[in-house]
Amino acid sequence: MDSTAAPRSLWRRYLDIPLIWKLAVALVAGVVVGLAIDLSGGAAWALPVLDVLGQVFLRLLQMLVLPLIVTTLIAGVAAVSPQRLGRIGAKVFALYLLTSAFAIMAGLLLALAISPGTGLRMPGEAEEAAEVPAVSETFLGIIPANPFQALVEGNVLAVMFGAVVFGLALTFMLNSADERTRDLGVFLRRGVDGAVELVFRVIRGVLEYAPVGVFGLIALVLAETGLDAVRPLLELTGAVYLAILVQIVVYVLLLLLFGAGVGRFFAAAKDPMLTAFVTRSSSGTLPVTSRAAERMGVREGVYGFSLPLGATINMDGTAIYVGAATVFVANVAGVELTLAQLGTVVVVGVLASVGTAGVPGAGLLMLSMATTSVGLPMGPVALVAGIDAILDMGRTMCNVTGDLTVTRVVAATEKGMLRTPGGSGDADAPGDTSGAGGADASGAPEQDRAGAPPTGAGPGES
DSSP, rough: OTTTOOOHHHHHHHHSHHHHHHHHHHHHHHHHHHHHHHHHHHHHHHHHHHHHHHHHHHHHHHHHHHHHHHHHHHHHHHOGGGGGGGHHHHHOOOOOOOOHHHOOOOOOHHHHOOOOOTTOOOOOOOOOOOOOOHHHHHHTSSSSHHHHHHHHHOOOOHHHHHHHHHHHHHHHHOOSSSHHHHHHHHHHHHHHHHHHHHHHHHHHHHHHHHHHHHHHHHHHHHHHHHHHHHHHHHHHHHHHHHHHHHHHHHHHHHHHHOOOOHHHHHHHHHHHHHHHHHHHHHHHHHHHHHHHHHHBBBBHHHHHHHHHHHHHHHOHHHHHHHHHHHHHHHHHOOOOHHHHHHHHHHHHHHHHHHHTTTTTHHHHHHHHHHHHHTOOOSSHHHHHHHHHHHHHHHHHHHHHHHHHHHHHHHHSTTTTBOOOOSSSOOTOOTOOOSSSBBBBTTTOBBBHSSOOOTTTOOTTOO
């Protein structure tokens, strides 16, 4: 090794620090600086500077919302081939969407009961929510007469609908019997993948600025309100974790309903749950999650499809976070959410989970989509970003638990998709030689997969 190599630059050292630590430092620094300004009376010169730092972050988030929806939703839908959307695929997909819808409603209801953010106001926040049209107009507005106009106007639901339609069309092109159509589909898919990668790179750059934006906005709020902002954030954290607990109880009820052993389930699920909590990445936890499914006796024919799909579209914990945080944003903005707005948040939360999984900071981006869709101001979203890492741990753990629950339930409904508890196989699938121990379905030694660190794990994935 060359001992004379030039030392790394300060910027490179900054990039090497995990985002969770940078956001934590920004949160603490923002609290300290904001309170210091409040006590010293230096708001006249400090507030304009802090406001600019925060507004840059908000504008960058808003800039990313629609490009992220278009690229990732098309890519996510196109990734599921028609051949795999059979009986098992339909059950898995339906259960994922159902549990996500229940999760976001649980988050909304508990947050409405706790009412986090009430009484807190963003400094200089004069923006009001846009007037919400009738329910019939909302549903008709989902189908855009002009998709480009929907993009320009920021109509989130219409953009999502268009992305899903084009994603389905691309799926059928990729699986067409006509070679020319298939080749064109492959060409278009490469373009979509390139666009997704482009958006992801921009997101990574924006997230490097996130600590500066969080610092500016937290300091700005505390300089104006003092300690009044701490209690609402603690209330939001409590609402999210309480809703996660409710969601896990729902998983237990599902397991009991389909005759699955709850004790055996959680004995196998505890490793991926802990891994997801620490790494904050359901995609990175996938190797550990797959091994847990094997220990439950689920065959690869189910978990090989359901778990990767779940890491892509099943975001129960994040849906809880979006529901609760949207109520927080509305309370800070002084807006009382209507039934139509609450319904819109549920639809956006469920549909957004299809496209934004696996993206660093996806929860924050999903929240931006939800608040934009109901016309709420973006300012309070940055307050949530200050505690996003704390919320991210619990919601990622909930995401992974939901993936395993749906996998186990679907396996129980399909003949031959569950091994006996002893791992000796069953008469319905005599060709399967994978057992509960020794080697997995791919022939790899058990310890290679059970003890392997999650690959591709990154902070803030969910």
